[in-house]
Amino acid sequence: MKPTHIEHIGIAVNNLEESIKYYEEIMGLECYGIEEIKDQKVKTAFFQVGDTKIELLESTSPDGPVGKFIDKKGPGIHHLAFAVDDAGQKLQDLSEKGVRLIDKEPRKGAEGLNIGFLHPRDTQGVLTEICDNKDHK
Numbered sequence: 503m504k505p506t507h508i509e510h511i512g513i514a515v516n517n518l519e520e521s522i523k524y525y526e527e528i529m530g531l532e533c534y535g536i537e538e539i540k541d542q543k544v545k546t547a548f549f550q551v552g553d554t555k556i557e558l559l560e561s562t563s564p565d566g567p568v569g570k571f572i573d574k575k576g577p578g579i580h581h582l583a584f585a586v587d588d589a590g591q592k593l594q595d596l597s598e599k600g601v602r603l604i605d606k607e608p609r610k611g612a613e614g615l616n617i618g619f620l621h622p623r624d625t626q627g628v629l630t631e632i633c634d635n636k637d638h639k
């Protein structure tokens with residue numbers, strides 16, 4: 503199953519408000535949504551750029567995944583999300599090819615889409631997310 507596009511690029515930021523200002527006032531984009539994802543301990547802000555979104559991630563707790571990432575590497579690009587027709591099927595295909603999965607089963611990510619993360623040790627050092635390219639209701 504071939505990815506259809508880059509669904510989004512996740513960027514870890516220290517301060518959501520300041521980063522939104524940069525993307526709006528300097529880059530000229532418009533933030534169309536802010537959402538807190540409690541189980542991931544992040545607050546997210548979204549910008550659309552063509553088919554692709556920018557997903558800003560501010561940690562809501564130092565022990566969350568983004569808090570730990572910033573602690574180790576500082577703010578910056580956190581993950582890449584590929585859109586596919588069926589995230590569950592793609593995760594299974596990748597697992598059969600020997601890619602370790604962080605999420606064995608897809609779960610609901612931001613915007614209610616089915617998503618799953620792959621282990622960065624098996625993805626050339628880039629934390630990679632597989633994401634449904636639409637809302638399967």
Ligand code: ZN
Pocket residue numbers: 510512557581583631
């Ligand atoms: Zn993401």
